[in-house]
Amino acid sequence: METRLVKINNMEDCKKDMEEAGELIKAGELVAFPTETVYGLGGNGLLPDAAKKIYAAKGRPSDNPLILHVCDMQMVESLVKEIPDNARRAMEHFWPGPMTVILQKADQVPDCVTGGLDTVAIRMPDHPVALELIRRSGVPIAAPSANTSGRPSPTKAEHVMEDLHGKIPMILDGGAVMVGVESTIIDFSEISLTQVISKAINDAELLMQQGKYDSAFDRIHTAFHGYLRKVLDNRNVSYEESDTLNQLYNKLHSDICNKITPGPMADLIKTTLRSGSGIISSMNDMRNRHSLSHPNSELISNR
Numbered sequence: 001m002e003t004r005l006v007k008i009n010n011m012e013d014c015k016k017d018m019e020e021a022g023e024l025i026k027a028g029e030l031v032a033f034p035t036e037t038v039y040g041l042g043g044n045g046l047l048p049d050a051a052k053k054i055y056a057a058k059g060r061p062s063d064n065p066l067i068l069h070v071c072d073m074q075m076v077e078s079l080v081k082e083i084p085d086n087a088r089r090a091m092e093h094f095w096p097g098p099m100t101v102i103l104q105k106a107d108q109v110p111d112c113v114t115g116g117l118d119t120v121a122i123r124m125p126d127h128p129v130a131l132e133l134i135r136r137s138g139v140p141i142a143a144p145s146a147n148t149s150g151r152p153s154p155t156k157a158e159h160v161m162e163d164l165h166g167k168i169p170m171i172l173d174g175g176a177v178m179v180g181v182e183s184t185i186i187d188f189s190e191i192s193l194t195q196v197i198s199k200a201i202n203d204a205e206l207l208m209q210q211g212k213y214d215s216a217f218d219r220i221h222t223a224f225h226g227y228l229r230k231v232l233d234n235r236n237v238s239y240e241e242s243d244t245l246n247q248l249y250n251k252l253h254s255d256i257c258n259k260i261t262p263g264p265m266a267d268l269i270k271t272t273l274r275s276g277s278g279i280i281s282s283m284n285d286m287r288n289r290h291s292l293s294h295p296n297s298e299l300i301s302n303r
Contacts, residue, residue, distance in 0.1 A: 001166050001167065001168070001169060002166075002169070003161065003164065003165045003166055003167070003168055003169065003170070003171060004169060004170045004171070005157060005161060005170075005171045005173055006021070006170060006171065006172055006173060007173045008129050008172050008173060008174050011128060011129075011132055017172075018129075018132050018133065018136050018172075019136055020170070021033070021133055021136065021137075021170055021172055022133060022135075022136025022137040022138070023136075023137075024169060024170060025042060025043065025044055025050075025133065025136075025137035025139065025141060026044060026137045026138060026139060027044075028043065028044050028047045028049050028050045028053070029043070029050075029053075029168075029169050029170075030042065030043045030050070030053055030054060030057060030167075030168040030169065030170075031043075031133065031168065031169070031170045031171070031172060032146040032157070032160045032164060032168060032170070032171040032172065033129055033130055033133050033143075033146075033171075033172040033174070034127055034129050034130060034157070034172065034173075034174035034175070034177055035069070035125040035126075035127045035130045035143075035177065036096075036097070036098060036125060036126040036127045036130075036177060036178045036179050037098050037125075037177060037179045037180070037181060037182055037183050038145045038146070038153040038154055038155055038177055038179075038180065038181070038182060039145065039146040039147075039153075039154040039155070039156070039157065039159070039160050039171075039177065040069065040125075040130070040141075040143030040144065040145060040146055041054055041057060041058060041143055041144055041145070041146035041147075041160075041164070041168070042069070042133065042141040042142065042143040043141065043142050043143070044137070044139050044141070044142070045066070045068040045069075045079075045109070045113055045139060045140035045141055045142035046108060046109070046110065046139055046140065047110070048110045048112045048113075050142065051066060051110060051112045051113045051142055052112065054066065054142060054143075054144065057148075057164060057167045057168060058144060058147070058148055058149050059148050059149045059150075060144065060149045062112060062115070063115045063116060064115055064144075065113070065114050065115035065117060065120075065121055066113050066114075066115075066121070066142040066143070066144055067100055067121040067122065067123055067142070067143060067144065067183075068109070068113065068120060068121065068122045068123075068140040068141065068142055069122075069123060069124070069125055069130060069134055069140060069141045069142075069143050070122055070123070070124050070134060070140050071124065071131050071134040071135050072124075073091070075134075075140055076091070076122055076124075078106065078108070079103075079105065079106055079108070079109055079120055079122060079140060080103040080104060080105060080106055080120065080122070081103070081104040081105070081106055082103075082104065083103065084103075084188050086188060087101055087103060087186075087188035090186065090188075091124070095123070095124040095126075096124045096125060096126035096127075096131065097124070097126045098123075098126070098179055098182075098183040098184060099123060099183055099184050099185075099186060100121050100122065100123040100183045100184065100185045100186070101121070101122055101123065101185075101186055101187075101188050102119050102120070102121050102122075102185065102186070102187040102188060102189045103119060103120060103122065103188055103189055104118060104119055104120075104189050105117075105118060105119055105120035106120075113142050119187075119189040121185065122140075123183055127174065127177075128174075129172055129174040133172065145182065146160045146163070146164060146171075147159070147160070147163045147164075148163050148164070151163055153180075153181070153182065155176055155177045155180050156175075156176050156177075157171050157172070157173035157174070157175075203216075203219050204216035204219045207219060
């Protein structure tokens with residue numbers, strides 16, 4: 001394969017080259033391009049075959065997630081299930097720039113791009129060539145550093161040429177990069193307890209208005225215990241570690257009780273949380289079933 005090195009002096013004079021580069025990305029080919037951090041090896045972030053080409057060109061394991069590069073917030077929203085408020089504030093403040101966020105991925109993001117994870121890494125580069133390439137391609141660009149694995153991350157187009165000549169069709173030369181190290185990664189994918197139960201609270205309020213108090217209780221309980229199970233699984237906490245469970249349960253209990261607006265729903269939620277103390281006292285049951293215990297049946301029947 002012949003690798004074409006294209007010098008980009010300014011966007012106005014290089015429209016044809018940028019259009020060609022965008023078409024290559026869109027078609028599933030690879031293009032190396034400058035960002036403010038290092039040169040990236042870019043491919044269509046929505047095409048599994050493009051991700052495979054990136055892994056092959058770099059000699060990189062396919063379970064190592066790729067960062068998706070975007071040019072606007074609309075593109076971000078198409079790639080994730082939701083954007084937490086704290087993540088949105090960080091993006092508004094630090095983008096474009098060398099910050100990568102990790103969020104829960106949308107279904108359209110291929111598993112081979114995320115290394116099989118249910119999260120996706122995204123950033124908006126602060127470089128005119130990178131942003132124009134994304135716009136021209138019309139897709140998020142998956143791009144690790146444009147070097148073979150084990151080699152230093154490239155800060156000039158010449159470095160990319162040394163490593164990837166004959167492996168990719170085009171390199172966009174935007175000069176030396178400004179930063180020279182990879183972006184900072186911030187994980188916003190951990191869902192807070194209040195986020196998890198927010199919908200459950202709305203559902204429970206409607207059920208309470210209909211006089212279905214048992215159903216309202218169960219709705220809140222399911223959301224809370226589902227979240228607790230997720231936290232335990234993510235932390236690899238074994239169910240027999242009662243001290244760790246006590247600490248975790250007490251923290252979650254305190255966190256949510258401090259954030260609940262007083263009222264009937266607050267009383268319902270706090271009752272649900274109190275019933276969860278059965279988690280700690282039912283260790284044998286959890287060891288046998290590897291699941292979190294149901295709230296006390298006595299408490300339910302006495303409501």
